[in-house]
Amino acid sequence: MQKGIFFLLIAVFSIALSWYEPPAALMQEELLVAEVLEQLGEAPLPHKPDTSLAGVSVAKGRDLVKRGSPGGPGGMVSPHFTCLACHNVERDEPTLSFDNPQERLEYVAEKDLPFLPGTALYGAVNRTRFYNGDYEKKYGDLVKNARHSLRESIQLCAIECSQGRPLDAVEMESVLAYLWTIGLKIDDLALDKTAQERIEAALAGQGDPEAAIRLIKSRYATAAPATFVEPPKDRKEGYPVAEADAANGRLIYENSCLHCHENKRYAFFRLDKSRFSHRQLKKHIPRYTRYSIYQVIRYGTSPVPGKRSYMPNYTMEKLTHQMVEDLRAYIELRAGGGTPGEKEKGI
Protein backbone atom coordinates (compact mmCIF):
# COMPACT_ATOMS: atom_id res chain seq x y z
CA MET A 1 0.00 0.00 0.00
CA GLN A 2 2.78 2.40 1.01
CA LYS A 3 4.67 1.51 -2.16
CA GLY A 4 1.61 2.43 -4.25
CA ILE A 5 1.31 5.83 -2.57
CA PHE A 6 4.98 6.47 -3.15
CA PHE A 7 4.72 5.79 -6.89
CA LEU A 8 1.53 7.87 -7.06
CA LEU A 9 3.35 10.84 -5.50
CA ILE A 10 6.21 10.45 -7.97
CA ALA A 11 3.76 10.43 -10.89
CA VAL A 12 1.93 13.52 -9.62
CA PHE A 13 5.23 15.35 -9.09
CA SER A 14 6.42 14.46 -12.60
CA ILE A 15 3.20 15.70 -14.19
CA ALA A 16 3.44 18.92 -12.18
CA LEU A 17 6.99 19.43 -13.35
CA SER A 18 6.04 18.91 -17.00
CA TRP A 19 3.38 21.62 -16.71
CA TYR A 20 5.76 24.11 -15.11
CA GLU A 21 7.35 26.66 -17.38
CA PRO A 22 9.96 29.08 -16.06
CA PRO A 23 9.12 32.74 -16.68
CA ALA A 24 10.37 33.60 -20.19
CA ALA A 25 13.40 35.86 -20.18
CA LEU A 26 12.64 38.60 -22.62
CA MET A 27 16.22 39.72 -22.67
CA GLN A 28 19.03 37.27 -22.21
CA GLU A 29 22.43 38.46 -21.09
CA GLU A 30 24.14 37.05 -24.18
CA LEU A 31 21.82 38.90 -26.51
CA LEU A 32 23.64 41.33 -28.80
CA VAL A 33 23.02 44.97 -27.97
CA ALA A 34 22.61 45.77 -31.67
CA GLU A 35 19.85 43.15 -32.01
CA VAL A 36 17.97 44.54 -29.01
CA LEU A 37 18.21 48.03 -30.46
CA GLU A 38 16.81 46.76 -33.74
CA GLN A 39 13.94 45.06 -31.93
CA LEU A 40 13.22 48.39 -30.28
CA GLY A 41 12.93 50.02 -33.68
CA GLU A 42 16.44 51.40 -34.20
CA ALA A 43 17.62 51.36 -37.82
CA PRO A 44 19.98 48.45 -38.53
CA LEU A 45 23.66 49.33 -38.47
CA PRO A 46 25.16 49.65 -41.97
CA HIS A 47 28.02 47.24 -41.42
CA LYS A 48 26.16 43.95 -41.23
CA PRO A 49 28.03 41.31 -43.23
CA ASP A 50 26.78 40.27 -46.61
CA THR A 51 26.63 36.54 -46.01
CA SER A 52 25.14 35.89 -49.44
CA LEU A 53 28.64 36.19 -50.89
CA ALA A 54 30.12 32.73 -51.50
CA GLY A 55 32.97 31.96 -49.12
CA VAL A 56 32.07 34.42 -46.36
CA SER A 57 32.49 32.87 -42.93
CA VAL A 58 33.11 33.79 -39.33
CA ALA A 59 36.04 31.37 -39.22
CA LYS A 60 37.72 33.12 -42.13
CA GLY A 61 37.17 36.48 -40.49
CA ARG A 62 38.60 35.21 -37.22
CA ASP A 63 41.69 33.93 -39.04
CA LEU A 64 42.14 37.27 -40.78
CA VAL A 65 41.88 39.22 -37.55
CA LYS A 66 43.98 36.93 -35.39
CA ARG A 67 46.50 35.47 -37.84
CA GLY A 68 46.44 38.04 -40.62
CA SER A 69 45.58 35.44 -43.21
CA PRO A 70 42.25 34.10 -44.52
CA GLY A 71 43.32 30.53 -43.79
CA GLY A 72 43.95 27.91 -46.43
CA PRO A 73 45.35 29.26 -49.68
CA GLY A 74 45.59 33.03 -49.46
CA GLY A 75 48.28 35.50 -48.66
CA MET A 76 48.86 37.48 -45.53
CA VAL A 77 47.15 40.83 -45.45
CA SER A 78 50.30 42.34 -43.98
CA PRO A 79 53.73 40.80 -43.50
CA HIS A 80 54.27 43.08 -40.50
CA PHE A 81 51.18 43.20 -38.32
CA THR A 82 48.00 41.37 -37.47
CA CYS A 83 45.02 43.17 -35.97
CA LEU A 84 46.09 41.80 -32.59
CA ALA A 85 49.23 43.94 -32.67
CA CYS A 86 47.16 47.02 -31.82
CA HIS A 87 43.68 45.80 -30.88
CA ASN A 88 42.29 43.36 -28.37
CA VAL A 89 39.42 41.18 -29.46
CA GLU A 90 38.31 40.85 -25.86
CA ARG A 91 36.61 43.60 -23.95
CA ASP A 92 39.41 45.77 -22.53
CA GLU A 93 37.47 48.67 -21.02
CA PRO A 94 35.64 48.55 -17.72
CA THR A 95 33.19 51.34 -18.58
CA LEU A 96 32.98 51.23 -22.41
CA SER A 97 33.39 54.99 -22.37
CA PHE A 98 37.00 55.23 -23.65
CA ASP A 99 37.75 58.10 -21.29
CA ASN A 100 39.85 56.62 -18.53
CA PRO A 101 43.09 54.96 -19.65
CA GLN A 102 44.21 54.30 -16.09
CA GLU A 103 41.08 52.27 -15.38
CA ARG A 104 41.61 50.50 -18.67
CA LEU A 105 45.20 49.64 -17.73
CA GLU A 106 44.12 48.15 -14.43
CA TYR A 107 41.33 46.26 -16.17
CA VAL A 108 43.60 44.64 -18.78
CA ALA A 109 46.25 43.85 -16.19
CA GLU A 110 43.65 42.01 -14.13
CA LYS A 111 42.42 40.13 -17.20
CA ASP A 112 45.98 39.42 -18.35
CA LEU A 113 45.45 41.24 -21.64
CA PRO A 114 47.87 43.53 -23.46
CA PHE A 115 47.44 47.30 -23.11
CA LEU A 116 47.31 48.48 -26.69
CA PRO A 117 47.22 51.77 -28.59
CA GLY A 118 44.15 50.75 -30.60
CA THR A 119 40.59 50.53 -29.34
CA ALA A 120 39.35 46.99 -28.77
CA LEU A 121 37.63 45.27 -31.67
CA TYR A 122 35.23 43.91 -29.12
CA GLY A 123 32.20 46.10 -29.60
CA ALA A 124 33.53 47.66 -32.83
CA VAL A 125 30.26 46.87 -34.60
CA ASN A 126 28.42 48.98 -32.02
CA ARG A 127 30.37 52.08 -32.99
CA THR A 128 29.32 54.51 -35.65
CA ARG A 129 32.40 56.71 -35.95
CA PHE A 130 35.98 55.62 -36.52
CA TYR A 131 39.41 57.27 -36.88
CA ASN A 132 38.11 60.09 -34.76
CA GLY A 133 39.64 63.32 -33.54
CA ASP A 134 43.24 63.92 -34.48
CA TYR A 135 43.64 60.88 -36.72
CA GLU A 136 42.93 63.33 -39.52
CA LYS A 137 46.33 64.86 -38.74
CA LYS A 138 47.96 61.52 -39.39
CA TYR A 139 45.98 60.18 -42.33
CA GLY A 140 44.59 63.36 -43.86
CA ASP A 141 41.75 62.88 -46.32
CA LEU A 142 42.03 59.10 -45.99
CA VAL A 143 39.90 59.28 -42.85
CA LYS A 144 37.03 61.06 -44.64
CA ASN A 145 35.52 57.86 -45.97
CA ALA A 146 36.58 55.83 -42.97
CA ARG A 147 35.00 58.05 -40.33
CA HIS A 148 31.46 56.87 -40.95
CA SER A 149 32.07 53.41 -42.37
CA LEU A 150 33.41 50.40 -40.55
CA ARG A 151 34.20 48.77 -43.89
CA GLU A 152 36.25 51.74 -45.03
CA SER A 153 38.01 51.99 -41.70
CA ILE A 154 38.95 48.29 -41.80
CA GLN A 155 40.32 48.84 -45.29
CA LEU A 156 42.30 51.88 -44.12
CA CYS A 157 43.67 49.84 -41.27
CA ALA A 158 44.69 47.00 -43.60
CA ILE A 159 46.46 49.26 -46.08
CA GLU A 160 47.88 52.09 -43.98
CA CYS A 161 48.04 51.04 -40.34
CA SER A 162 49.22 47.50 -40.99
CA GLN A 163 51.11 48.46 -44.17
CA GLY A 164 49.46 45.63 -46.02
CA ARG A 165 47.10 44.96 -48.91
CA PRO A 166 43.39 45.75 -49.26
CA LEU A 167 40.91 43.07 -48.28
CA ASP A 168 38.81 41.58 -51.05
CA ALA A 169 35.02 41.52 -50.71
CA VAL A 170 34.84 38.02 -49.21
CA GLU A 171 37.58 38.82 -46.71
CA MET A 172 35.91 42.09 -45.71
CA GLU A 173 32.51 40.51 -45.16
CA SER A 174 34.15 37.64 -43.25
CA VAL A 175 35.92 40.08 -40.93
CA LEU A 176 32.59 41.81 -40.33
CA ALA A 177 30.90 38.47 -39.71
CA TYR A 178 33.53 37.75 -37.07
CA LEU A 179 33.29 41.23 -35.55
CA TRP A 180 29.56 40.72 -35.12
CA THR A 181 30.30 37.70 -32.94
CA ILE A 182 32.25 39.99 -30.61
CA GLY A 183 29.71 42.78 -30.55
CA LEU A 184 28.57 44.17 -27.21
CA LYS A 185 26.24 41.91 -25.25
CA ILE A 186 23.45 43.08 -22.96
CA ASP A 187 25.51 41.71 -20.07
CA ASP A 188 28.31 44.19 -20.92
CA LEU A 189 26.06 47.13 -20.14
CA ALA A 190 25.79 46.23 -16.45
CA LEU A 191 22.12 47.22 -16.33
CA ASP A 192 20.42 47.35 -12.95
CA LYS A 193 17.09 45.63 -12.40
CA THR A 194 15.01 48.74 -13.03
CA ALA A 195 16.78 49.46 -16.31
CA GLN A 196 16.36 45.86 -17.42
CA GLU A 197 12.67 45.94 -16.63
CA ARG A 198 12.20 49.17 -18.59
CA ILE A 199 13.90 47.67 -21.61
CA GLU A 200 12.05 44.38 -21.30
CA ALA A 201 8.79 46.25 -21.06
CA ALA A 202 9.61 48.20 -24.20
CA LEU A 203 10.52 44.98 -25.97
CA ALA A 204 7.18 43.48 -24.94
CA GLY A 205 5.39 46.50 -26.40
CA GLN A 206 4.42 47.86 -23.02
CA GLY A 207 6.98 50.66 -22.59
CA ASP A 208 8.63 53.53 -24.39
CA PRO A 209 11.00 52.13 -27.04
CA GLU A 210 12.67 55.50 -27.64
CA ALA A 211 13.51 55.81 -23.96
CA ALA A 212 14.78 52.24 -23.91
CA ILE A 213 17.05 52.96 -26.88
CA ARG A 214 18.39 56.07 -25.16
CA LEU A 215 18.95 54.09 -21.99
CA ILE A 216 20.95 51.40 -23.79
CA LYS A 217 23.01 53.89 -25.76
CA SER A 218 23.87 55.80 -22.62
CA ARG A 219 25.84 52.77 -21.42
CA TYR A 220 28.54 52.75 -24.09
CA ALA A 221 30.34 55.18 -26.33
CA THR A 222 29.76 54.91 -30.06
CA ALA A 223 33.08 56.54 -30.90
CA ALA A 224 36.54 56.44 -29.34
CA PRO A 225 38.05 59.92 -29.13
CA ALA A 226 41.67 60.49 -30.15
CA THR A 227 43.75 63.45 -29.07
CA PHE A 228 47.34 63.71 -30.25
CA VAL A 229 49.64 65.43 -27.79
CA GLU A 230 53.24 66.60 -27.80
CA PRO A 231 56.16 65.28 -25.79
CA PRO A 232 57.05 67.47 -22.80
CA LYS A 233 58.80 70.73 -23.67
CA ASP A 234 61.69 69.82 -21.40
CA ARG A 235 62.38 66.12 -21.70
CA LYS A 236 64.74 66.15 -18.74
CA GLU A 237 61.96 67.45 -16.53
CA GLY A 238 59.23 65.45 -18.20
CA TYR A 239 55.52 66.12 -17.88
CA PRO A 240 54.55 68.08 -14.79
CA VAL A 241 52.90 65.51 -12.53
CA ALA A 242 52.70 65.39 -8.76
CA GLU A 243 54.34 62.01 -8.29
CA ALA A 244 55.16 59.08 -10.53
CA ASP A 245 54.20 55.52 -9.67
CA ALA A 246 56.79 52.99 -10.82
CA ALA A 247 54.48 50.05 -10.07
CA ASN A 248 51.97 51.50 -12.51
CA GLY A 249 54.81 52.04 -14.98
CA ARG A 250 55.64 48.39 -14.74
CA LEU A 251 52.13 47.48 -15.87
CA ILE A 252 52.58 49.74 -18.89
CA TYR A 253 56.03 48.36 -19.72
CA GLU A 254 55.00 44.73 -19.46
CA ASN A 255 51.50 44.95 -20.95
CA SER A 256 52.23 47.50 -23.62
CA CYS A 257 55.91 47.95 -24.55
CA LEU A 258 56.79 44.27 -24.38
CA HIS A 259 53.70 43.27 -26.33
CA CYS A 260 55.42 44.45 -29.52
CA HIS A 261 59.08 44.72 -28.60
CA GLU A 262 59.71 41.48 -26.72
CA ASN A 263 61.74 39.29 -29.04
CA LYS A 264 60.87 41.79 -31.82
CA ARG A 265 57.34 40.39 -32.06
CA TYR A 266 56.17 43.32 -34.17
CA ALA A 267 59.02 45.78 -33.78
CA PHE A 268 62.60 46.14 -34.99
CA PHE A 269 63.80 47.32 -31.61
CA ARG A 270 64.16 44.52 -29.08
CA LEU A 271 63.21 45.06 -25.45
CA ASP A 272 63.14 42.68 -22.53
CA LYS A 273 63.01 42.76 -18.76
CA SER A 274 66.78 42.96 -18.33
CA ARG A 275 68.65 46.00 -17.06
CA PHE A 276 70.30 46.32 -20.48
CA SER A 277 66.98 47.41 -21.95
CA HIS A 278 66.08 49.73 -19.08
CA ARG A 279 69.48 51.41 -19.06
CA GLN A 280 69.28 51.99 -22.79
CA LEU A 281 65.80 53.49 -22.52
CA LYS A 282 66.80 55.63 -19.55
CA LYS A 283 69.77 57.05 -21.40
CA HIS A 284 67.57 58.17 -24.28
CA ILE A 285 64.67 59.60 -22.27
CA PRO A 286 65.81 63.27 -22.48
CA ARG A 287 67.07 62.97 -26.07
CA TYR A 288 65.42 63.82 -29.35
CA THR A 289 65.84 60.34 -30.82
CA ARG A 290 63.50 57.51 -31.75
CA TYR A 291 64.72 55.66 -28.66
CA SER A 292 63.26 58.30 -26.35
CA ILE A 293 60.00 57.08 -24.80
CA TYR A 294 58.58 60.60 -25.07
CA GLN A 295 59.36 60.71 -28.76
CA VAL A 296 57.97 57.30 -29.71
CA ILE A 297 54.93 57.38 -27.46
CA ARG A 298 53.71 60.76 -28.61
CA TYR A 299 54.92 60.76 -32.23
CA GLY A 300 55.35 57.07 -32.99
CA THR A 301 57.92 56.12 -35.62
CA SER A 302 57.89 56.11 -39.39
CA PRO A 303 58.28 52.98 -41.51
CA VAL A 304 61.89 52.09 -42.28
CA PRO A 305 62.43 52.01 -46.07
CA GLY A 306 62.14 48.45 -47.29
CA LYS A 307 60.85 47.32 -43.89
CA ARG A 308 57.55 48.99 -43.54
CA SER A 309 56.42 48.24 -40.01
CA TYR A 310 56.40 51.17 -37.63
CA MET A 311 55.19 52.20 -34.20
CA PRO A 312 51.87 54.00 -33.82
CA ASN A 313 51.61 56.90 -31.41
CA TYR A 314 49.66 56.75 -28.16
CA THR A 315 46.86 59.28 -27.92
CA MET A 316 46.01 61.07 -24.70
CA GLU A 317 42.98 58.80 -24.35
CA LYS A 318 45.21 55.75 -24.37
CA LEU A 319 48.12 57.00 -22.26
CA THR A 320 47.95 60.08 -20.07
CA HIS A 321 50.94 62.27 -19.20
CA GLN A 322 50.80 60.80 -15.71
CA MET A 323 51.06 57.28 -17.12
CA VAL A 324 54.04 58.24 -19.30
CA GLU A 325 55.78 59.58 -16.20
CA ASP A 326 54.91 56.34 -14.37
CA LEU A 327 56.58 54.43 -17.18
CA ARG A 328 59.64 56.69 -16.95
CA ALA A 329 59.81 56.13 -13.20
CA TYR A 330 59.73 52.36 -13.70
CA ILE A 331 62.44 52.45 -16.37
CA GLU A 332 64.69 54.64 -14.23
CA LEU A 333 64.09 52.48 -11.19
CA ARG A 334 64.92 49.28 -13.07
CA ALA A 335 67.96 50.85 -14.74
CA GLY A 336 69.27 51.54 -11.26
CA GLY A 337 68.70 47.96 -10.22
CA GLY A 338 65.53 48.54 -8.22
CA THR A 339 62.09 47.05 -8.46
CA PRO A 340 58.76 48.76 -7.79
CA GLY A 341 58.14 48.70 -4.07
CA GLU A 342 61.66 49.84 -3.38
CA LYS A 343 60.82 53.34 -4.56
CA GLU A 344 60.71 54.62 -1.03
CA LYS A 345 64.33 53.53 -0.63
CA GLY A 346 65.27 56.13 -3.16
CA ILE A 347 66.81 53.72 -5.65
Added chain:
Amino acid sequence: MDRIAFLLLLSFCWLANSLSAQEKAYTHTTFKDRRVINTQSVETLGKRRLDVRISHRFGDFAGDNGGWPTLYGLENASDILIGAEYGLTNSIDVGLFRTKGAGAMPDGTSGLRQLINGTAKWRIFRQTADGSMPFTITAVGLATLSTAKKAESNESSLNSFPTFAHRMAYNGQLLIARKFSPGFSLQLGPGYTYRNLVPFGDENGIFSLSGAARIQLTKVFGIVADVTVPFSERRLDNEQGFYIPWGIGLEIETGGHVFQVNFTNATAIMETDYIPYTTADWGDGAFRLGFTISRIFNL
Protein backbone atom coordinates in the same frame (compact mmCIF):
# COMPACT_ATOMS: atom_id res chain seq x y z
CA MET B 1 68.01 -0.36 -35.27
CA ASP B 2 69.54 1.83 -32.59
CA ARG B 3 69.44 4.74 -34.97
CA ILE B 4 65.74 4.19 -35.64
CA ALA B 5 65.07 4.02 -31.90
CA PHE B 6 67.02 7.24 -31.40
CA LEU B 7 65.12 9.00 -34.17
CA LEU B 8 61.80 7.80 -32.78
CA LEU B 9 62.77 9.05 -29.32
CA LEU B 10 63.84 12.40 -30.77
CA SER B 11 60.59 12.71 -32.70
CA PHE B 12 58.57 11.85 -29.61
CA CYS B 13 60.40 14.42 -27.51
CA TRP B 14 59.96 17.06 -30.20
CA LEU B 15 56.26 16.26 -30.54
CA ALA B 16 55.77 16.47 -26.78
CA ASN B 17 57.65 19.78 -26.74
CA SER B 18 55.59 21.12 -29.65
CA LEU B 19 52.23 20.07 -28.22
CA SER B 20 52.86 21.92 -25.01
CA ALA B 21 54.44 24.85 -26.86
CA GLN B 22 51.58 27.28 -26.41
CA GLU B 23 51.61 26.96 -22.67
CA LYS B 24 55.29 27.77 -22.27
CA ALA B 25 57.20 31.01 -22.01
CA TYR B 26 60.43 30.65 -23.91
CA THR B 27 63.82 32.19 -23.42
CA HIS B 28 64.56 34.52 -26.30
CA THR B 29 67.75 35.73 -27.91
CA THR B 30 70.27 33.21 -26.67
CA PHE B 31 72.34 34.68 -29.47
CA LYS B 32 71.42 37.76 -31.44
CA ASP B 33 72.23 36.30 -34.83
CA ARG B 34 71.99 32.93 -36.47
CA ARG B 35 75.74 32.79 -36.74
CA VAL B 36 78.16 33.52 -33.95
CA ILE B 37 81.34 34.20 -35.92
CA ASN B 38 82.30 31.03 -37.74
CA THR B 39 79.80 28.62 -36.19
CA GLN B 40 76.06 28.61 -36.53
CA SER B 41 74.02 29.55 -33.47
CA VAL B 42 70.84 27.89 -32.21
CA GLU B 43 68.73 30.83 -33.37
CA THR B 44 66.28 30.58 -36.24
CA LEU B 45 64.77 33.35 -38.31
CA GLY B 46 61.06 33.10 -37.70
CA LYS B 47 58.28 32.26 -40.09
CA ARG B 48 58.08 34.20 -43.37
CA ARG B 49 61.26 36.13 -42.73
CA LEU B 50 63.97 36.48 -45.33
CA ASP B 51 67.49 37.32 -44.28
CA VAL B 52 69.73 38.60 -47.04
CA ARG B 53 73.35 38.37 -45.94
CA ILE B 54 76.74 39.42 -47.13
CA SER B 55 79.70 38.26 -45.08
CA HIS B 56 83.24 39.25 -45.73
CA ARG B 57 86.61 38.01 -44.49
CA PHE B 58 89.51 40.29 -45.34
CA GLY B 59 93.11 39.20 -45.78
CA ASP B 60 95.69 38.53 -43.07
CA PHE B 61 95.92 41.42 -40.61
CA ALA B 62 99.65 40.96 -40.10
CA GLY B 63 102.35 38.42 -40.90
CA ASP B 64 103.84 37.68 -44.32
CA ASN B 65 100.65 38.47 -46.22
CA GLY B 66 99.36 41.34 -44.11
CA GLY B 67 100.55 44.59 -42.62
CA TRP B 68 101.00 47.85 -44.46
CA PRO B 69 101.41 46.40 -48.01
CA THR B 70 97.79 45.17 -47.89
CA LEU B 71 96.55 47.86 -45.46
CA TYR B 72 96.36 45.18 -42.78
CA GLY B 73 94.41 42.82 -44.98
CA LEU B 74 91.75 45.34 -45.97
CA GLU B 75 92.87 45.24 -49.60
CA ASN B 76 92.35 41.47 -49.83
CA ALA B 77 89.25 39.32 -49.65
CA SER B 78 89.83 35.85 -48.24
CA ASP B 79 86.24 34.77 -48.53
CA ILE B 80 82.92 36.37 -49.35
CA LEU B 81 79.45 34.99 -48.71
CA ILE B 82 76.38 36.23 -50.52
CA GLY B 83 72.98 34.63 -50.10
CA ALA B 84 69.76 34.42 -48.23
CA GLU B 85 68.00 32.39 -45.62
CA TYR B 86 64.25 31.98 -45.25
CA GLY B 87 62.13 30.95 -42.28
CA LEU B 88 59.68 28.24 -43.36
CA THR B 89 58.33 28.07 -39.82
CA ASN B 90 59.38 29.67 -36.57
CA SER B 91 61.72 26.72 -36.06
CA ILE B 92 62.88 25.76 -39.55
CA ASP B 93 65.11 27.82 -41.86
CA VAL B 94 66.52 27.01 -45.26
CA GLY B 95 69.26 28.96 -46.97
CA LEU B 96 71.28 29.20 -50.13
CA PHE B 97 74.65 30.92 -50.17
CA ARG B 98 77.47 31.40 -52.56
CA THR B 99 80.96 31.51 -51.12
CA LYS B 100 84.23 31.98 -52.86
CA GLY B 101 85.90 29.18 -50.94
CA ALA B 102 89.11 29.97 -49.14
CA GLY B 103 90.41 26.87 -47.40
CA ALA B 104 93.78 25.41 -48.24
CA MET B 105 96.05 22.59 -47.15
CA PRO B 106 99.31 23.53 -45.38
CA ASP B 107 101.24 22.88 -48.59
CA GLY B 108 99.13 25.43 -50.39
CA THR B 109 96.83 22.98 -52.19
CA SER B 110 93.52 24.71 -52.36
CA GLY B 111 90.25 23.29 -51.07
CA LEU B 112 87.05 23.40 -53.07
CA ARG B 113 86.26 26.72 -54.76
CA GLN B 114 83.23 28.58 -56.16
CA LEU B 115 80.86 27.03 -53.69
CA ILE B 116 77.08 26.86 -53.58
CA ASN B 117 76.00 26.07 -50.03
CA GLY B 118 72.55 24.83 -49.13
CA THR B 119 71.66 24.99 -45.45
CA ALA B 120 68.78 23.68 -43.37
CA LYS B 121 68.25 24.40 -39.72
CA TRP B 122 65.71 22.94 -37.31
CA ARG B 123 65.30 24.19 -33.79
CA ILE B 124 64.11 21.03 -32.08
CA PHE B 125 63.78 22.25 -28.50
CA ARG B 126 63.63 25.71 -26.95
CA GLN B 127 64.86 26.72 -23.56
CA THR B 128 61.92 27.65 -21.39
CA ALA B 129 61.73 30.46 -18.87
CA ASP B 130 60.54 28.09 -16.14
CA GLY B 131 63.54 25.81 -16.61
CA SER B 132 61.52 22.76 -17.68
CA MET B 133 63.69 22.72 -20.81
CA PRO B 134 67.12 24.03 -19.82
CA PHE B 135 68.59 24.14 -23.34
CA THR B 136 67.80 25.17 -26.85
CA ILE B 137 68.78 22.41 -29.25
CA THR B 138 69.08 22.98 -32.97
CA ALA B 139 70.17 20.69 -35.79
CA VAL B 140 71.99 22.21 -38.74
CA GLY B 141 72.79 20.61 -42.06
CA LEU B 142 74.99 21.96 -44.81
CA ALA B 143 75.60 20.62 -48.31
CA THR B 144 78.32 22.28 -50.37
CA LEU B 145 78.71 21.99 -54.11
CA SER B 146 81.78 23.23 -55.90
CA THR B 147 80.96 24.81 -59.24
CA ALA B 148 84.61 25.22 -60.18
CA LYS B 149 85.70 24.25 -63.66
CA LYS B 150 86.94 20.68 -63.90
CA ALA B 151 90.72 20.45 -64.16
CA GLU B 152 91.04 17.76 -66.84
CA SER B 153 94.81 17.61 -66.90
CA ASN B 154 95.58 17.50 -63.17
CA GLU B 155 94.36 14.31 -61.52
CA SER B 156 96.00 15.18 -58.19
CA SER B 157 93.99 18.35 -57.88
CA LEU B 158 90.69 18.43 -56.00
CA ASN B 159 89.28 20.14 -59.06
CA SER B 160 89.80 17.00 -61.12
CA PHE B 161 86.31 15.90 -59.96
CA PRO B 162 86.39 12.29 -61.23
CA THR B 163 82.62 12.16 -60.73
CA PHE B 164 80.02 14.83 -60.03
CA ALA B 165 79.71 13.60 -56.43
CA HIS B 166 83.30 14.62 -55.85
CA ARG B 167 82.18 18.22 -55.98
CA MET B 168 80.22 17.74 -52.78
CA ALA B 169 81.02 18.13 -49.09
CA TYR B 170 78.68 17.98 -46.12
CA ASN B 171 78.48 19.10 -42.54
CA GLY B 172 75.98 18.32 -39.82
CA GLN B 173 75.87 19.75 -36.30
CA LEU B 174 73.70 19.46 -33.22
CA LEU B 175 73.87 22.76 -31.36
CA ILE B 176 73.06 22.83 -27.66
CA ALA B 177 72.86 26.24 -26.03
CA ARG B 178 71.77 27.80 -22.79
CA LYS B 179 71.13 31.42 -21.94
CA PHE B 180 72.28 31.61 -18.34
CA SER B 181 71.30 35.26 -17.90
CA PRO B 182 70.53 38.29 -20.08
CA GLY B 183 74.28 38.85 -20.11
CA PHE B 184 75.67 35.39 -20.78
CA SER B 185 74.95 32.55 -23.21
CA LEU B 186 76.95 29.43 -24.00
CA GLN B 187 76.72 26.90 -26.81
CA LEU B 188 78.30 23.56 -27.65
CA GLY B 189 78.02 21.86 -31.02
CA PRO B 190 79.18 18.37 -31.86
CA GLY B 191 79.43 18.02 -35.62
CA TYR B 192 80.61 15.87 -38.48
CA THR B 193 82.08 17.01 -41.77
CA TYR B 194 82.40 14.72 -44.77
CA ARG B 195 84.17 15.56 -47.99
CA ASN B 196 83.65 13.21 -50.89
CA LEU B 197 87.04 14.03 -52.34
CA VAL B 198 90.07 14.96 -50.27
CA PRO B 199 93.76 15.61 -50.96
CA PHE B 200 95.95 12.49 -50.99
CA GLY B 201 96.42 11.06 -47.51
CA ASP B 202 93.72 13.20 -45.92
CA GLU B 203 90.64 11.82 -44.16
CA ASN B 204 87.13 12.16 -45.58
CA GLY B 205 85.20 12.33 -42.35
CA ILE B 206 86.06 14.63 -39.44
CA PHE B 207 84.21 14.86 -36.14
CA SER B 208 84.36 18.24 -34.45
CA LEU B 209 83.11 20.10 -31.41
CA SER B 210 82.36 23.79 -31.50
CA GLY B 211 81.95 26.14 -28.57
CA ALA B 212 80.49 29.64 -28.60
CA ALA B 213 79.70 32.30 -26.03
CA ARG B 214 78.05 35.71 -25.88
CA ILE B 215 78.69 38.27 -23.18
CA GLN B 216 76.36 41.26 -23.31
CA LEU B 217 77.99 44.43 -22.05
CA THR B 218 75.21 46.95 -22.65
CA LYS B 219 71.97 46.93 -24.59
CA VAL B 220 73.95 47.86 -27.69
CA PHE B 221 77.35 46.20 -27.27
CA GLY B 222 78.17 42.55 -26.76
CA ILE B 223 81.20 40.32 -27.18
CA VAL B 224 80.97 36.97 -28.95
CA ALA B 225 83.55 34.27 -29.43
CA ASP B 226 83.63 30.81 -30.93
CA VAL B 227 85.99 27.93 -31.56
CA THR B 228 85.72 24.69 -33.51
CA VAL B 229 87.98 21.80 -32.57
CA PRO B 230 88.31 19.13 -35.28
CA PHE B 231 88.90 15.65 -33.81
CA SER B 232 91.61 14.80 -36.23
CA GLU B 233 95.05 13.91 -35.01
CA ARG B 234 96.59 15.70 -37.94
CA ARG B 235 94.56 18.88 -37.47
CA LEU B 236 95.31 19.13 -33.77
CA ASP B 237 99.03 19.06 -34.43
CA ASN B 238 100.28 22.52 -35.28
CA GLU B 239 103.50 20.97 -36.58
CA GLN B 240 101.46 19.62 -39.47
CA GLY B 241 100.39 23.15 -40.37
CA PHE B 242 96.75 23.07 -39.22
CA TYR B 243 95.28 25.38 -36.60
CA ILE B 244 92.07 25.41 -34.64
CA PRO B 245 89.72 28.03 -36.11
CA TRP B 246 88.48 30.52 -33.56
CA GLY B 247 87.21 34.03 -33.58
CA ILE B 248 86.18 36.90 -31.40
CA GLY B 249 83.83 39.69 -32.29
CA LEU B 250 82.02 42.80 -31.19
CA GLU B 251 78.25 42.89 -31.70
CA ILE B 252 76.53 46.22 -32.10
CA GLU B 253 72.75 46.14 -32.00
CA THR B 254 71.10 49.08 -33.66
CA GLY B 255 67.36 49.55 -33.86
CA GLY B 256 67.04 47.55 -37.05
CA HIS B 257 69.72 44.93 -37.01
CA VAL B 258 72.84 43.54 -35.39
CA PHE B 259 76.14 44.61 -36.86
CA GLN B 260 79.18 42.53 -36.04
CA VAL B 261 82.89 43.15 -36.45
CA ASN B 262 85.05 40.14 -35.81
CA PHE B 263 88.54 38.74 -36.01
CA THR B 264 89.24 35.11 -36.84
CA ASN B 265 92.07 32.97 -38.13
CA ALA B 266 89.64 31.03 -40.34
CA THR B 267 90.01 32.11 -43.93
CA ALA B 268 86.80 30.47 -45.06
CA ILE B 269 83.23 31.08 -43.99
CA MET B 270 81.31 27.80 -44.36
CA GLU B 271 81.89 24.75 -42.15
CA THR B 272 82.82 22.41 -45.00
CA ASP B 273 85.60 24.83 -45.79
CA TYR B 274 87.01 26.17 -42.52
CA ILE B 275 86.83 22.99 -40.41
CA PRO B 276 89.11 20.91 -42.66
CA TYR B 277 91.17 23.73 -44.10
CA THR B 278 92.20 26.26 -41.45
CA THR B 279 95.92 26.67 -41.73
CA ALA B 280 96.32 30.27 -40.56
CA ASP B 281 97.87 30.92 -37.16
CA TRP B 282 96.85 33.78 -34.88
CA GLY B 283 100.43 33.79 -33.58
CA ASP B 284 101.73 34.65 -37.03
CA GLY B 285 99.32 37.55 -37.36
CA ALA B 286 97.32 35.48 -39.83
CA PHE B 287 93.96 36.55 -38.54
CA ARG B 288 91.56 38.76 -40.37
CA LEU B 289 88.84 41.29 -39.92
CA GLY B 290 85.40 40.14 -40.90
CA PHE B 291 81.91 41.57 -40.90
CA THR B 292 78.41 40.64 -41.90
CA ILE B 293 75.69 42.81 -43.33
CA SER B 294 72.32 41.25 -42.69
CA ARG B 295 68.95 42.63 -43.67
CA ILE B 296 65.77 40.88 -42.65
CA PHE B 297 62.54 41.32 -44.59
CA ASN B 298 59.06 40.29 -43.51
CA LEU B 299 57.41 38.50 -46.43
